[in-house]
Amino acid sequence: MNPIFQYIITETVKYQLKNKGNKPGSKQFQKEVRKTEVEFTHILHDGFLILMGILSACFGLKAFLLPNSFLDGGVTGISLIASELTGISLSILIVLINLPFMAIAFSNIGKGFAIKSVLAIMLLAITLHFMPFTSITDDKLLIAVFGGFFLGLGIGLAVRGGSVIDGTEVLAIFISKKTSLTIGDVILVFNIIIFAVAAYVFSIE
DSSP states (O other): OOHHHHHHHHHHHHHHHGGGTOOTTSHHHHHHHHHHHHHHHHHHHHHHHHHHHHHHHHHHIIIIIGGGTOOOSHHHHHHHHHHHHHOOOHHHHHHHHHHHHHHHHHHHTOHHHHHHHHHHHHHHHHHHHHOOOOOOOOOHHHHHHHHHHHHHHHHHHHHHTTOOSSTHHHHHHHHHHHSSOOHHHHHHHHHHHHHHHHHHHTOOO
């Protein structure tokens, strides 16, 4: 492990055990250091996956889908429709529309999962707002294939990191626990509704 991280972990454990009578050479101290190292490594690993997921999703959206008026499913799709109708920034809408789903995650899935997801969604919104990407192509097939690939990859990496960047996945988990529907079924139905609304509001194409 990096010496700087090792020093931070050791000093943190020293502080935690200061009033428990455990000295730096004791077995309990060494056990706590190893435990903290594992936890810290796990946090770094999850954080890296989530960050890569956010960058991949942002690239798929800004380099392919958004410049060519392509629609996505989930909360991002709802946000895109709302942004077109109201003129409100997409980044703001992504955060606001995801909040009810994060409340469901907090009460039904777990506090840690909900906190990581909120941070990931906020970081996605910030990245979408400030990070510039040039449109790669105007070929509709390439836009659909590669825009969907990078966005899906981003969602998958975020899930591997223990969070979500689209609240509909939380809703799908919640509904699947209450009904016989699978998570995939719920997401499919949700996206069919979103695209039906988009076809009505904008155009079938």
